[in-house]
Structures are given as structure tokens and as C-alpha cells.
Amino acid sequence: MIVAGEGNYLIDAEGKRYLDGVSSIWCNTFGHRKKEIDEAIKDQLDRIAHSTFLGNSGDRAVELAHRLVEIAPDGLTRVFYSDNGSTSVEIAVKMALQYWQQQDDESQRGRKRFVAFGNAYHGDTVGSVSVGGIDLFHQRFGPLLFDVIRSPSPYCYRCPLGKTPDTCEIDCLTEFENLMNECGNEVAAVVLEPGFQGAGGIVTLPSGFLRGVREICDRTGALLILDEVAAGMGRSGRMFACETEEVVPDFLCIAKGLTGGYLPLAATLAKEEIFEAFLGPPEEGKTFFHGHTYTGNALGAAAAIATLDLFEREKVIDQLPGKIKFLRKESERLKDLPSVGDIRQFGLAVGIELVKDKKTKEPYPASERRGMKVCQHAISNGVFLRPLGDVIILMPPLSITEEEIRTLVSVVESGVRAESPDTC
Numbered sequence: 257m258i259v260a261g262e263g264n265y266l267i268d269a270e271g272k273r274y275l276d277g278v279s280s281i282w283c284n285t286f287g288h289r290k291k292e293i294d295e296a297i298k299d300q301l302d303r304i305a306h307s308t309f310l311g312n313s314g315d316r317a318v319e320l321a322h323r324l325v326e327i328a329p330d331g332l333t334r335v336f337y338s339d340n341g342s343t344s345v346e347i348a349v350k351m352a353l354q355y356w357q358q359q360d361d362e363s364q365r366g367r368k369r370f371v372a373f374g375n376a377y378h379g380d381t382v383g384s385v386s387v388g389g390i391d392l393f394h395q396r397f398g399p400l401l402f403d404v405i406r407s408p409s410p411y412c413y414r415c416p417l418g419k420t421p422d423t424c425e426i427d428c429l430t431e432f433e434n435l436m437n438e439c440g441n442e443v444a445a446v447v448l449e450p451g452f453q454g455a456g457g458i459v460t461l462p463s464g465f466l467r468g469v470r471e472i473c474d475r476t477g478a479l480l481i482l483d484e485v486a487a488g489m490g491r492s493g494r495m496f497a498c499e500t501e502e503v504v505p506d507f508l509c510i511a512k513g514l515t516g517g518y519l520p521l522a523a524t525l526a527k528e529e530i531f532e533a534f535l536g537p538p539e540e541g542k543t544f545f546h547g548h549t550y551t552g553n554a555l556g557a558a559a560a561i562a563t564l565d566l567f568e569r570e571k572v573i574d575q576l577p578g579k580i581k582f583l584r585k586e587s588e589r590l591k592d593l594p595s596v597g598d599i600r601q602f603g604l605a606v607g608i609e610l611v612k613d614k615k616t617k618e619p620y621p622a623s624e625r626r627g628m629k630v631c632q633h634a635i636s637n638g639v640f641l642r643p644l645g646d647v648i649i650l651m652p653p654l655s656i657t658e659e660e661i662r663t664l665v666s667v668v669e670s671g672v673r674a675e676s677p678d679t680c
């Protein structure tokens with residue numbers, strides 16, 4: 257039961273402190289009770305907490321939109337707000353669909369399908385679940401979902417195409433290309449998490465994959481939606497993960513870290529030509545009918561502006577390469593443990609996949625809940641972690657120090673040793 261926080265630590269009802277090893281589910285950026293964000297929210301409270309963005313506007317959200325356009329990859333000039341990552345993707349999907357319907361060129365109006373990847377996670381609303389590809393989370397809702405063209409996950413450790421590192425020529429990208437060659441002219445948009453598939457277990461994309469997807473989208477005319485809800489806002493080591501391959505999407509979805517992990521706010525950035533397709537007199541009916549009660553919330557926007565200020569003032573991005581390297585060095589120590597099958601890292605995100613048999617990659621029976629047990633061990637030792645099945649996730653605040661990284665990894669190490677002794 258968490259009752260308070262301070263810096264990179266959570267404090268429970270008994271006063272015990274825990275290192276926040278998953279950034280309060282991947283969103284906390286600078287630690288808790290960061291003075292500048294606290295003050296920005298308090299200042300905003302003295303003006304107004306919220307007023308509607310439907311039929312009206314607000315200074316904070318407008319200021320934030322300008323700031324986001326400034327830092328976003330060139331060409332993303334428009335911002336549409338919502339309040340969580342799922343809706344930021346849902347909005348991009350709906351906008352892409354409507355965009356094609358409003359094309360002057362009639363031959364393009366048939367683009368209605370979406371391509372998404374196996375093992376993808378884009379949120380928990382019905383549209384974002386439709387493009388998601390994790391059976392455990394999504395299968396149950398099958399009857400509610402729209403049909404998606406599914407391209408194989410670039411999950412190298414468990415390659416869906418049966419390739420190994422020596423035989424792989426990024427065949428999953430070739431598979432994607434084949435799908436697009438076949439039905440690319442029906443495709444409204446491709447949806448992808450750049451950098452790594454987060455909830456899929458920090459499945460890192462092979463180098464060149466993202467750029468390849470962009471090129472194939474360009475060639476086949478499909479729009480590209482990048483879901484940077486987890487990878488954006490510094491997590492990748494750059495402000496946005498798509499910068500690592502110099503890719504500019506048609507839609508960029510951000511949420512989690514946008515407010516420093518303080519308040520629910522999300523943004524779907526789009527290119528100018530997307531925006532323009534929605535312009536026209538009311539009788540043409542080009543309106544995008546999507547608006548939330550709390551769209552453009554002023555407190556959230558104030559927290560987000562303070563977050564962007566902190567990125568600048570504290571030169572956060574400049575400090576990340578050192579931390580990322582240190583985290584890599586520390587976590588690599590774990591790779592010789594008998595139950596550690598794979599360690600994957602992208603920026604300040606690590607997934608440690610536990611397996612029963614390292615040679616055959618046989619997983620533990622789910623009923624043994626190994627991942628959960630390792631995290632419980634960590635919690636008893638002052639580090640809060642939450643696994644994804646048997647993948648231990650390390651996703652610390654960007655403000656984590658080297659000493660705290662050392663603690664984080666060594667608690668996981670002792671947890672893995674304690675919870676899988678039979679394989680030692």
C-alpha cells in the first residue's frame with residue numbers, strides 16, 4: 257500500500273521504501289515529488305484545473321502542442337489530445353481510416369485494413385486491442401475486434417519463422433514486405449511499437465527493422481502509426497525511439513512519460529497532410545468525431561510542459577547514454593545464470609526472460625509463476641518490480657543513478673538465484 261513517494265522511491269503505509277524499478281508502470285521520468293512538476297501543477301491549480309477543449313481551447317494545452325511539435329521529428333506538425341496511451345493509438349487508427357475516405361483520388365478510398373505485428377501491445381480499448389497481438393491479453397475479446405493483417409513479431413529469441421541468428425536475414429521484415437506487396441493497396445495504416453515491443457516482453461526490434469517498415473509503407477502508400485507510448489519521452493535514449501533510425505511516422509502516439517508520470521495525458525501527433533484532409537465546410541462532413549471530456553486537460557498539460565522544461569534544463573538526454581551503458585554492463589552479469597534464457601535491452605528498458613531449460617528454451621510452467629516470485633523477492637528487498645509472465649522487466653525512472661542501477665540488478669540476481677534453485 258503506497259502512501260508516498262520521494263525521488264526514485266515509493267514509500268508504503270509502514271514507512272518502508274522501495275526503489276521504483278518499473279517507474280510506476282513505465283511512466284515516471286524524474287522520480288516522485290519532483291519539485292518543478294509539483295510547482296507547475298500547483299501554479300496551474302491557482303488558474304484553472306480543467307475546461308473543455310470541445311468548442312473551446314486552453315492556453316496550457318496549446319503551449320504544450322507547440323512544444324511537442326518543436327521536439328517531434330520534422331513533419332509532425334499537428335497534435336490531438338486524449339488521456340491515455342490506448343486512446344492515443346485508437347485515435348491514430350480512426351484518423352487513418354477516415355483520412356483515406358476523404359481522399360480526392362477515389363482509387364485510394366478503399367484503404368480500410370490495418371497491419372500490426374504479432375506480440376504487439378497498443379492498449380486495452382477495443383480498437384487498440386484489435387491491433388494488439390498478445391493472445392493472453394487479447395484473445396478473449398476476439399468477437400469484439402476488427403480483423404487485422406498480422407505480420408510476424410521480430411521476436412528473435414523465439415523466432416516465429418524458426419530462424420536463428422546465423423540464418424536470419426530479418427526474414428520477418430521480408431514477410432512484412434510480402435504481405436504488403438499482396439494487399440498493400442488495401443492498407444490504411446501499419447501500427448508498430450518502435451525500438452521494442454514493450455508488454456510483449458521488451459522484444460527489441462532488429463536494427464534496420466523500423467527503417468525497413470517505413471520504406472515499405474512509403475512504397476505501398478500505407479500510413480505508418482508509431483506507438484511510442486512506452487518508448488517515447490526519453491526511454492530509448494533519444495526523445496523518441498524513431499529517431500534512432502531516422503524514421504518519421506505519419507502518426508506518433510505518446511502518453512506514459514509525457515507528464516513525467518504525474519497525470520493521464522496523451523497526444524497523437526500527425527503530419528500536416530493528415531490534418532488537411534479533415535478541413536472543409538461543415539456540410540462536407542469531414543469532422544473527426546472523437547473527443548474526450550478531459551481532452552487537453554490543463555493540469556496534465558502544465559505537468560507535461562514542466563517535464564519538457566526539465567528535459568532541457570537538466571540535459572536529461574545527454575545523460576542517458578552513460579546510464580544505458582551501465583545498465584547493460586550490470587544486467588549482462590545475469591546472462592550466465594542457469595534460468596536466464598535471454599536479456600534484451602533498448603535504452604533504459606530491460607527484459608530478462610526466465611526459462612526452465614536454457615538449451616531448449618522451454619518455459620517454466622505458468623503455474624509456477626517464476627517471474628512473479630522473483631519480483632516478490634525484489635519487493636521484500638526494497639525494489640518494486642512487476643513482471644510480464646516470466647520476463648522480469650527493469651524500467652527505472654530516467655533519473656535512476658548508477659548506484660541504484662547496481663541495487664536494482666543485484667536484487668534481481670539474488671531473486672533469480674533464490675527462485676530457480678533447481679536449475680542451478
Ligand SMILES: *Cc1c(COP(=O)(O)O)cnc(C)c1O
Pocket residue numbers: 339340341342343345377378379380449454455483484485486487511512
Ligand atoms: C502502456 C502502453 C499503451 C497503453 O497505454 P495506457 O495509458 O495504459 O492506455 C499503449 N501502447 C504501449 C506501447 C504501451 O506500453
